[in-house]
Amino acid sequence: MAPEPVNVNEFQELARQVLPKMYYDYYAGGAEDQNTLKENTEAFHRIRLRPRVLIDVSRIDMSTTILGYKISAPIMIAPTAYQQLAHPEGEVATARAAAACDTIMVLSFRSTCTVEEVSSSCDAVRFFQLYVYKRRDICAQLVQRAERNGFKAVVLTVDTPRIGRRESDAKNKMIQPKLKNFEGLISSEVDSQDGSKIEAFIKKNFDDSLSWEAIGWLRSITSLPILLKGILTREDARKAVEAGVAGIIVSNHGGRQLDYAPSTISVLEEVVEAVGGRLPVLVDGGVRRGTDVFKALALGAQAVLVGRPVIYGLAAKGENGVRSVIEMLKNELEITMALSGCPTLKHITRNHVMTHHDNRN
Ligand code: FNR
Secondary structure, eight states, X not given: OOOOOSSTHHHHHHHHHHSOHHHHHHHHOOSTTOHHHHHHHHHHHTOEEOXXXXXXXXXXXXXXXXXXXXXXXXXXXXXXXXGGXXXXXXXXXXXXXXXXXXXXXXXXTTOSSOHHHHXXXXXXXXXXXXXXXXXXXXXXXXXXXXXXXXXXXXXXXXXXXXXXXXXHHHHHTOOOOOOGGGTTTSOOOOSOOXXXXXXXXXXXXXXXXXXXXXXXXXXXXXXXXXXXXXXXSHHHXXXXXXXXXSEEEEOOGGGTSSTTOOOHHHHHHHHHHHHTTSSOEEEESSOOSHHHHHHHHXXXXXEEEEOHHHHHHHHHHHHHHHHHHHHHHHHXXXXXXXXXXXXXXXXXXXXXXXXXXXXXX
16 A cells, blocks of 8 residues: 655655546646746745744644635635546535635636535535636526525636647547536537547637626626636736736646746735735645745735645545645644744745845845
């Protein structure tokens, strides 16, 4: 039997062993040269910590609030598609794990379980991620179903007018799983025989004419707060503030969309400065250690979201695997805070990290 994983990276190998290659490649891969995918983790490694000493750290409090909802630590679950390909219980298992860890799960628009199945499985705070299809009426129906089922915010993903070129999915002729939420509304079937069926499905259904106008439309169909996921520049951060959204998620989609987009941690500060405290800024991409969470907070994020490690935990051990992944990151964050002299999240400041920008000064 494989030894128990001691950190979240070790779940990746366990997942690789249990998953069919087509699914593993889909989860693990990035776009084209996978440069952004690699940079997401490597940019974290280049940031150093500046610990302060002789501070009472006998009690560490990692709790925070996101849009007014209290969570046990600033570590949330990013929306990732098709979780039943990783484990038969899919998104329901992930939602239960999120509830057990007292954190927020963002359910993907392309989830394999329905919003009703997920919401009846546990009563944790959940957000709903949205892609906009050409058929906006169908999107509106689904957002309203999510709202009726107790989801507390809409996370509009804005980095996917088209799907990034993921070469392993093309080679593997990746399947397009059935999307139960859309049964009777949109067919999961695509005409194409070759290449990635997911790519063909997205080409057929996603609205690549989407623009800032969509936020007004979204407001007209739901009263839920709106977060924008996929902001990477100060320019768009300012536009998001002007558009009056409730928050921003700095994200490059885990390196799966535009290759050679910057790592998220390297542009976080730019976005935080542009926002100037007017909105909460969250970040995802490459978070694999508690030290990564600490670095993101020091550079101004209110919380991080975790994508692939959650899927790897789910594939390896179902709900318990997802719980382990979140608990490991929480435990690592706790010790990082203790060893850096930060008993609460408010104590974590810009002075607790050193980036290469600082070295030049
Ligand atoms: C994603 N991501 C994603 N994002 C989104 O808004 N809707 C979605 O349906 C998906 N689906 C999805 C599937 C898979 C397999 C992955 C790996 C990612 C992106 C996700 O929310 C998040 O931005 C990244 O996963 C964060 O990077 P890490 O933590 O995977 O490095």
